[in-house]
Amino acid sequence: xxxxxxxxxxxxxxxxxxxxxxxxxxxxxxxxxxxxxxxxxxxxxxxxxxxxxxxxxxxxxxxxxxxxxxxxxxxxxxxxxxxxxxxxxxxxxxxxxxxxxxxxxxxxxxxxxxxxxxxxxxxxxxxxxxxxxxxxxxxxxxxxxxxxxxxxxxxxxxxxxxxxxxxxxxxxxxxxxxxxxxxxxxxxxxxxxxxxxxxxxxxxxxxxxxxxxxxxxx
Numbered sequence: 001x002x003x004x005x006x007x008x009x010x011x012x013x014x015x016x017x018x019x020x021x022x023x024x025x026x027x028x029x030x031x032x033x034x035x036x037x038x039x040x041x042x043x044x045x046x047x048x049x050x051x052x053x054x055x056x057x058x059x060x061x062x063x064x065x066x067x068x069x070x071x072x073x074x075x076x077x078x079x080x081x082x083x084x085x086x087x088x089x090x091x092x093x094x095x096x097x098x099x100x101x102x103x104x105x106x107x108x109x110x111x112x113x114x115x116x117x118x119x120x121x122x123x124x125x126x127x128x129x130x131x132x133x134x135x136x137x138x139x140x141x142x143x144x145x146x147x148x149x150x151x152x153x154x155x156x157x158x159x160x161x162x163x164x165x166x167x168x169x170x171x172x173x174x175x176x177x178x179x180x181x182x183x184x185x186x187x188x189x190x191x192x193x194x195x196x197x198x199x200x201x202x203x204x205x206x207x208x209x210x211x212x213x214x215x216x217x218x
Contacts, residue, residue, distance in 0.1 A: 004090045004099040006075070006114065008106040010122030015102040018122060019071055022100065035063040041073040051085045058094050067096045075101035076108040083110045090116045111163040119171045136169055140184065147209040155202020162201040166192045 007018050023037065038057050040050060054070060062068050072078070078086070090113065093099055106114065135150065142150075154162065166188050173181040173188075191208035195201050 003093045003097065004117040005101070005120060006106060006109070006117040007100060007102045007120045007122065008104070011104075012073075014122050015073075015104075018120065019100055019102060022098075023069055034069070036067075037069040037071065039071045039073070042077060043074070044077065045079055046072070046074070046077045046082055047079050048082045048085050051082050051089075054086075055089060058089070058097065062096075067098060070097065070099045072099075072101050075103040076105040078109070080110070083113050087112055087116065106168065107161060107164050109164065111160065111167050114164060114167045114171075119168065121172070140180075144210065148206055151205035151209050152202045155200065155205050157201070159195060159201055162205070163192060163195060166195075 005022070007015050010018070023034070038054065040046065040054070042050070058068075058070075090099060101109070101113075101117065103109065106119075154165065157165075170185050170188050173185050187208045191204040194204040194207065
């Protein structure tokens with residue numbers, strides 16, 4: 001069970017509405033007027049000092065509610081140092097604590113952050129911001145040559161970006177755990193493992209797509 005959530009996509013208003021809906025479900029009280037909710041909403045970079053503030057707040061006793069909420073708007077503003085310092089809290093927050101990260105660009109979050117959270121994708125009118133790679137879903141029915149071209153194009157991105165992309169696709173595929181998707185997830189897991197072992201991302205992705213072709217064509 002996840003104790004941390006990433007809300008990505010949509011616009012600022014849509015993300016705020018999704019956060020409010022989750023807050024009402026948890027405590028039946030408006031988030032902004034709740035002393036047991038900590039809201040971080042910074043335009044500039046969110047550094048390790050803010051993470052220390054969050055940890056200090058978590059160490060205090062709750063006022064009224066059984067469950068406390070931490071909401072970080074513009075989570076893409078978290079520095080790498082801050083994200084690394086926040087990992088343990090995301091994975092094992094204090095009892096009865098829910099953490100929500102809202103972002104319009106989950107690609108700026110570390111794979112280790114994403115893997116510790118439930119992902120909620122909101123619809124967006126801007127295809128370039130769509131977190132689900134529909135080309136990947138469709139390419140599973142393409143020829144081997146087309147898959148290799150796709151893998152080479154994706155593999156040109158930085159290692160961290162490719163790892164984030166793999167994590168997002170696995171999260172999406174798990175929403176519909178049919179036989180084919182489970183086999184694809186296994187291939188993506190293998191590609192991630194190979195990239196983390198310092199294999200070039202495009203080679204790992206080629207392996208992933210070729211292996212999927214062999215498995216799903218059976």
